[in-house]
Amino acid sequence: MAQETLFLKNTETFAESLARCGVKYHFAYPITPATDVMKHMAVILPQYGGEMMQMESELAVSSALAGAACTGKLVATSSSGPGMTLMQEAIGFMCAAELPCILFDSMRVGPGDGDILGAQSDYYLATRGGAHGDYHTIVIAPSSGQDIADIMPHGIRLAYTYRTPVLFVLDGVSAQMTESTTLPDYTDYSAEFDTSGWAFTGTQDHPKRALITGSYSHQDGYDLNEKLRTKYQLIRDKEQLWEDDAVADAEIVVAAFGIHGRMCRDLVAKMRAEGKKVGFIRPITLWPFPERAFAVLPDTVKNILVVEMNHGQMVDDVRLAVNGRIPVHFLGKTGGDMPMCTLAEMIAEANRILGE
Amino acid sequence: MENLKAKYGKTLNLDKLTSFCPGCGHGTVTRLVAEAIENLGIRERTISIVGIGCGGFSHHYMDIDAIEATHGRSPSFAVGYKLARPDNIVFTYAGDGDTCAIGLGDLMHAANKGMPITTIMVNNTVFGMTGGQMSPTTLAGQFTTTTVKGRAVPHQGYPLLVPEMMRAMPGVKYLARESVATPKAIRNAKKSIQKAFECQVKGLGYAFVEIMSPCPTGFKKNVKDSYAWCDGEMSNYFKPQVFKDETEQNDVA
Numbered sequence: 001m002a003q004e005t006l007f008l009k010n011t012e013t014f015a016e017s018l019a020r021c022g023v024k025y026h027f028a029y030p031i032t033p034a035t036d037v038m039k040h041m042a043v044i045l046p047q048y049g050g051e052m053m054q055m056e057s058e059l060a061v062s063s064a065l066a067g068a069a070c071t072g073k074l075v076a077t078s079s080s081g082p083g084m085t086l087m088q089e090a091i092g093f094m095c096a097a098e099l100p101c102i103l104f105d106s107m108r109v110g111p112g113d114g115d116i117l118g119a120q121s122d123y124y125l126a127t128r129g130g131a132h133g134d135y136h137t138i139v140i141a142p143s144s145g146q147d148i149a150d151i152m153p154h155g156i157r158l159a160y161t162y163r164t165p166v167l168f169v170l171d172g173v174s175a176q177m178t179e180s181t182t183l184p185d186y187t188d189y190s191a192e193f194d195t196s197g198w199a200f201t202g203t204q205d206h207p208k209r210a211l212i213t214g215s216y217s218h219q220d221g222y223d224l225n226e227k228l229r230t231k232y233q234l235i236r237d238k239e240q241l242w243e244d245d246a247v248a249d250a251e252i253v254v255a256a257f258g259i260h261g262r263m264c265r266d267l268v269a270k271m272r273a274e275g276k277k278v279g280f281i282r283p284i285t286l287w288p289f290p291e292r293a294f295a296v297l298p299d300t301v302k303n304i305l306v307v308e309m310n311h312g313q314m315v316d317d318v319r320l321a322v323n324g325r326i327p328v329h330f331l332g333k334t335g336g337d338m339p340m341c342t343l344a345e346m347i348a349e350a351n352r353i354l355g356e
Numbered sequence: 357m358e359n360l361k362a363k364y365g366k367t368l369n370l371d372k373l374t375s376f377c378p379g380c381g382h383g384t385v386t387r388l389v390a391e392a393i394e395n396l397g398i399r400e401r402t403i404s405i406v407g408i409g410c411g412g413f414s415h416h417y418m419d420i421d422a423i424e425a426t427h428g429r430s431p432s433f434a435v436g437y438k439l440a441r442p443d444n445i446v447f448t449y450a451g452d453g454d455t456c457a458i459g460l461g462d463l464m465h466a467a468n469k470g471m472p473i474t475t476i477m478v479n480n481t482v483f484g485m486t487g488g489q490m491s492p493t494t495l496a497g498q499f500t501t502t503t504v505k506g507r508a509v510p511h512q513g514y515p516l517l518v519p520e521m522m523r524a525m526p527g528v529k530y531l532a533r534e535s536v537a538t539p540k541a542i543r544n545a546k547k548s549i550q551k552a553f554e555c556q557v558k559g560l561g562y563a564f565v566e567i568m569s570p571c572p573t574g575f576k577k578n579v580k581d582s583y584a585w586c587d588g589e590m591s592n593y594f595k596p597q598v599f600k601d602e603t604e605q606n607d608v609a
Contacts, residue, residue, distance in 0.1 A: 025440055053439055055432065056465040063429035063462065064436030067405065070423050071440040093426050200421045202444055204400035210415060210422040214408070 001047075005182045010174055011078075013145040013181045014104055015040035017152040018076050022188030023102065024050035025068050025075045027061045029083060032116040033172040034106035037078035048186070058083040062090030069099035070211060072195030074156065074188070076102040080172065081114045081122055085130060091165055092131025096213040096228070098198075100159035100190075103137075103167040106175040107309075109335045117339045118172025120258060123313035126169050127287045134225060136232050138166045138239070139286040143174065143262035145181035151284070153189045158239065160193040162231055169286065171309050173340065174259045235288055242290035243282040246272060249300055250279030252354055254346065255318050256307040257283045263343050264307075271347060278350060286314065294321035301326055303353050308332040309340045329353055365394035369417045376410065379579030381569025381586070384536040385478050385545070386414040389449065392550040393420065396557055398445045403437060405430040407450025407459065409485045411478055414449050428459025431466030434473045445556055447474035452493040453483040456518050460492070463518075467564060470527020472556040474563045476549065477518060480571035481590065488574035492516035495593055500574070519566055519599050529561035531600040535568040537587035541596065548598065555603045563603075568594055 001020055008016065015037045018026065026045060028038035041052040055061040061077055068075040079087065084105045094101060105126060109119035126139045140155050142148045148168070159166040200209055215221050243261070246268050247253055254264050261282030271278040277300070281293045294304075304326050306315040315330045322328060331341055331349045341349075360370040368390035376382045393399050404415040408427040415422035425433040430448035438446050448455075455463055455477040466473060482500055483489040489502040493515050497506040507515075522528045530552050534545035545567055552563035568590050570582035577585060 025436070027436065051439060053435070055435075056461065059429070060432040060435075060462055060465060063426065063432035064439070066429075067423070067425070067433030067436030068440040070403075070433070070437060073440045075436070075440065089426055090429070200403060200423055201441065202401040202403060202421055203419065208419050208421060210424070212424050214412070214424055 001183070001186055003183065003185045005180055007178060007180050008145065009036055009176060009178050010145045010148060010170065011036035011106060011176065012040045013148050013183070014078065014168070015044065016183050017149045018102060019044050019048050019050070020184055020186050021152045021156055022074045022190045023076045024048065024073055026050070026052040027055055027064045027068070027075070027077050028052065028079065029055055029058050029061050031080045031083045033108060033118065033176050034078045034080040034083070034104065037104060058086035059089065062087035065101055066090045066094050066097070066099060069094060069101045070200045072199030072201070074100070074190035076104070078104040078106065080106045081108045081110050084122060084125055088130035091137060092129060092133060092135055093213060094165045095135035095137060096133065097211055098163040099165070100163050101165050102155060102159060103165055105167060105169045106172050107169055108172045109339060115335065116172065117335060118175065118309065119334045119339055120171050120309035121313070121334055122169060123286065123308070123310060126167055127289070127317070135228065136287055138162070138164060138235065140166060140168050141257040141284060141286050142168065142170055143258050143282065145179045149181050149183050153187070156189040157192070160190055162235055163198070169258070171258050239285060240288050240290040240292055241284035242293040243284060244293055245280055247279035247281065247297060247301070249277055249298070251277040251300055252303045252305060252350055253279045253281055253297060253301050254305045254307060254350060255281045255283070257286060257314060259340065260307045260309065263346065266343055267346055267350070271350065276351070276354060283314070289317040289321065291321040294318065297326065303327050303329060305329045305331060305350055305353055307341055307346055310334045367394040367399045367418050367420065369419050372417055374417060375413055377573045379570060379572040379582055380410070381480065381536045381571070382410055382414060382478060384542060385476065385567050385569060386417050388542070388546050388549045389414070389447070389476060390418050391546065392553045393418070395550060396553055398553070398557060401443065402445040402447070405433045405437065405446060405448045407448070407454030409451045409454050409483065411450040411454060428454050428457070429462050430454070431459065431462040431473070431475060435466050435469060435471060438471050438473055445553065447476060447553070449476045450478070451484060452477060452479040452481065453491045456492045456516050464521065467522045467528050467562045468525050470525070470561045472559050472561055474552045474556045475565070476552070477564070477566045478569045479566050479594070480569045480574060482571055482574035484571045484574045488576065495589060515593060517594070519564060522564055523599050527561050528564060528600060529602040530555040530563035532598040533566040533568070533594055533596045535586065535591055535596050537568065537570060537583050537591070541587070544596070551601065551603050558603065560603060568596065
């Protein structure tokens, strides 16, 4: 497909971005508000010579994804909170097995069965993970359809460079928003990477390869975990991404990801117009968390306000990043008739803190 | 020393000592699988996806690429793999615990999808690696470390008949239950395993072979008695047979 600007739901934009960037196989199970990704993939992937395979559960989805990822081909899945919970087993496995893939969580409100309202309540699930063992998943949080299309090549390169799953998270409100996005020409970004050195494709061109993630004793097993630790440290050092604005002389910095991060642009414009010294940081990678964005904040910053569509999850990482140097406040809500803070509420809270 | 590779082929790695307990049937089944792969000349494009438990060791004795899946999920791994690389030969190998306790859902849906995949389920009626606990195929009244008064079927369930559950699935093209408890049974098992791989080579559909196998450690019996029990009580209940053989159809691959 050639480059074109389309007016799409962001779930459909996610599907278009996957397919246009080289994803050939997509595995999924219906769940609101992520189902539109698999529906769209079912239609478009055959045009790219691929296929969307609907599985019987997210357990099977993630396991089939892992099996397909063993071939070295670019594969993806899409789901939402409860489905992501079921996928934790395979996500932990793929991290240990060093298998690249793209995951998408269209976040909805929980806990329990959850509800289909958009939320950002899977921050912990995404960044801490729900599987056993020492592992991390790279987590990318776009804030718009254009963000999705623009960062997808980078996400795929991260997955193959580090041979690890890359998880995109988007609140269900943004996921179901319809907006104009310029989609790229078709490019298979996974083709930039030679997988012949590790993929499990049969012994015609290599001695026996065995994918073993169940042996951590003795020196070999110890070394396997150390290899992962080294990789994760490298990712922490090199791959932190964030957007910021107006922090150089700010007295208060608002930190938010996804849709609230996007709203921060308006917040800063409005409050600066009133002479308020406010800036914002929008983490783009949630893991690795962009600690550097907070480390370089000037001494003028007396307060940080974290806004989330949950009861306070990313705020923990902000507190860790500033390590007590700057007071960190939190504003957030989830569920109900309006499952997020309005711009007016965000501005009122920032003004309240400025007035303290 | 005799050149074992010249005699037995490249698939079976005879230089490696197995970690199976004395008298375990996994060694026999592993050899039969390796021989089928060797006979069909598919070693270089064959992938073993093994489960968790003693069955997970089997690939160590074969010179083929292998993936150790998560517990019970090897059929789903195989579905994903086969979709991405249809020209490879993919088989899953796991015990009854992995295949029909934690993995029953994955197994049934993989079978029902009917993709050309081969599954070997080694049934020894117990979770062997963890020390002989009840599995879905534990016989009624059978003593295990978790059925200390014998499996009480009214609330612990009846021994699960897995191929019987697949029988009505049109996507399953080869379906059999065999045993390795006697030389004659081993010869039958050899035929069924070979057919289950041929079924995939021809691109016909899903193939499943359950193989009853003694686990002296889990049975808490000596080797001789374990084989007698496998050939007696187990075979009386599970009844080895070829349920379905549609491998003589034309190659549709």
